[in-house]
Amino acid sequence: MNLFLFTGHLRDDIRKFERKYKKHYPIFFLLEGLFLTTNVLTPLLIKKTIDSAFYRGDVGEIALFSVLYFIVLVAQSFIMYKLNYSAAKYLLNASRARESKSAYAKILALPLTYANSQNTGDYLSVFMRDVPKVASGVYLGRLQFFFNLGFFLAVLFLLFILSVKLTLVVLVSIVLFFVSTSILRKMVIRASQRDQESYQRFLKRSREVVEGIPVLKQFSGSSFLKNFLDSSAGEWSRASIAHSTANELSNRNIDINRWIGSTIVLAFGIYLLWKGEISVGTLLAFESYMNWMYDIVRMALTGLTMFFSTLPNWENFARIFSMPFERASGINLEKFEKLQLRNVYFKYDGTPVLTGLNFEINSGDKIAIVARSGAGKSTLVSLFNRLLSPTEGEILINGVPIEQYSLQSLRRNIVLVRSNDILFDTTIRNNITLFEDFPEDEIENVLKMCECDFVEKLESGIDTIVGERGTKLSDGQRQRIVLARALIRKPQVLILDEATSGVDGKTEERIFEKILREIETVIIISHRLSTVRKAKKIYVMENGRILDSGSHEELIVRCEKYTEILKEQFVE
Template identity: 45%
Template sequence: MIARVSSDIPNFSESLSAAIPGISLNIMALIIFSGVLIYLSWQLALVVFATLPFYNISINTFNKKLKKLSKLEREKNSKVMEGIRESIEGTLTIKRFNKSNYFIEALKSYINDWIKASNKHNLFIQSIEDFITFIRGICPIIVLSFGGYLVMKGDITLGTLIGFYSFMNWIYEPVRVISHFFISLQSTIPVFKRIKEIHEMEEETSGLELLNKVKNIEYRNVYFSYDSIPILEGLNLKIRSNERIAIVGESGSGKTTVIKLVMRYFNVDKGNILVNGKSIVEYSLHDLRRKIIVVHQNDFLFNMSIRENILLGEKFSEKEFTNAIKVACIDKFINELGKGYDTIVGERGTRLSDGQKQRIAIARAVIRKPDVLILDEATSGIDSQTEAEIFKNLQNLNITVIIISHRLSTIKKADRIIVLHKGRVICEGNHENLLKNCRKYNDIIRNQLIVV
């Protein structure tokens, strides 16, 4: 995506903006000069015109190869951009495992591949232009030979031949320029296709129904697959207003998918998800995502202040801001930071601990007063005492809380625990009941959960 935005679009725009006026002006010049040559000698003009198709033949002959090399060069360029991005974003991991040399060599390899592909592409373009130049060099010899024959026959004068020869070179310049731009446009076709792929991506569709308050959510016989791999298979689940539920299951059981579907990051393959008895596709996406907010384990923090990361440009009163930071217990650590809420968190929040980043993400969600707050491993980096305080604060807000976690201390705070297995609800109840009646829950507790 970065390569297409930073490289493909400027290249395509530059080629197009130069080619269209260049081709238009030179076509006009070609028509004028052709008229002059016909006026001087139609016989010699036919000789010149007979060589022009070779320009088109040479371009069409090499066209397929040119597109292939152009596409390869763009793909290698994208690989370089991706390598640079990964190296920057993974700096800490690279340092931690002393893999600087490994990634330097990998990036060198990407760059060398790109250089090779770029050189092949440029060399091929130059070869086409050299071939066209060769054709242009042969034509004057043919014109002089045939023109001399016409002079001897008395069909034209020597002055006409000299004049024709002088004007003849003028017609080849617009032909050369048009050919050059045509080759350039052929090279941009793969670039255009790469840009077009982005424009043709399926866009999110929003319903028109307004959503004032989420009273209940129901998954009714929901099926969903990723790349033909089934994740949810006939899921049925009801979530009531102001309920606090936890969703547990083995890796791959579909816990996070349940959340992604209610947020309409994806649409279900079969079945339906209802909010207040209506399909979620009928609701405005803006309303849906305003009333149902997800906080993930590693929610993105922008390189801005803590205050700006919470507000994100929206207007909230100081009281609303204060309440949100108290619910998320940010006030417990804010005095440790030099500039308080104006402290810049760094790129992706690198100047803060995982727990501090998670508390900021929770405050960012709470200040928007959602009806449903989904915590997807959102307290994994927070100590148990602070976590307990946050959940107590959330309980006072009278909102529905959905918890996805691998921490027993977190799950036990739920009123109802949902156990997922292979995309279905196999058990539900409180912690004590599930320990007695659900073998899968016992297996999950014993094998996966961190008892805190």
């Protein structure tokens, strides 16, 4: 019988996963073997002690067997402790840490389109729930099942030696136990799946609520919370209760079967004892083995249930690895000369945003992109360092397809700064360096370049911790630190997507003057006319295409759309 009926790819994935931890198997085999030995010995010692007392009356023998019995019991608890300790250390903790790391690395390597289309809540629950469950369920659950199956066969063999007739009765009760448990197992697995799905929804919504506290405070979010959060909390709570109930029913079923089995075996055993077919010691040893047998079957089935009920976690975890990842290797981008777009199209989930773009950006260009909100400006500039990839057409850098460059060199040289780029909950210094080594004078330079004089006035200066997402700073201050983070890396091409929208006009002007002087190629997206005017060439976009290009003075005369956009959407 195939107890692990699941599809081929899943089985292969799980095998691959297990292979990483197989080196720890010997210690488990050793400890489980010792545990099995102590369990086999205890009923035998009981039998010996009782039969000595009943049939031989040898006090020395009774004392010897009693002492041995005690020693075996002490050894058994020590082995159990080592077994649990080793499982936690070598399997659970090791696999959790390792798998979390690999899932994290994979999420970082996902193309942005995937990272955006998935909910961050889904990723969070992969770390918080799926990885621990995968470690305990897929791994320990399966191991537990197979170990106990081995024990079961060993005990069955011993029972047959003690009494064939009694063993046949035990087998019948075990089959009944197995059937009823299998039915309940399906219920447990279904309940566990629902529990996990509703938890994921709740987690996602909780995260949004926490992030939306300022909005909810303003708009008195009580009915929002009721409809948005309470409903999903209620759903999760109901699913959780159903899951616990299914688990509890499954446990009670085990107990009921055990009592019924024990009673039948005891009654039949007394009958055999009365007929003189077995001794008192044999009956007691039998009862003891049989209790253990139930434990073994229970543990095996728990392992099986654990394994199956964590398959959804496994699927979530494995899904991350089945997503495409960005090809990172490639040639080095030494000197940026030009970027060409050839008939470039881009769609989000089938919705076209860019439709057949053809243009060129050369080293030394200072350009601006102007279009209505939602026209695709941010999407377009995300293509320039492969944060996104065109759905059709090609992008060439220095005449070479962009995909052939190593991601690291591409993104080091072509840097995109967006208005909502976040700061991490660490010092200003770390937010700029991202823990890379930069000389102190370079850090000071970029701070000056980005007009970050406010930093000196902070209590701990550059070592001030900025809070989660940089909440301890104002929008404009946060944006200037984000800009410093980009500039310290001395990019050859700097793309500013509303990067200083929170900074006042005068300060922004000073920053831009320095940037345009220091950085070779600059691409600006802004809703400020004073900023856009600084560009030597302005591209006007509409319906996913470039409509016109030229200087501000040229466009204002000949491009109606340009003047329209300036009037409707721009500030001075």
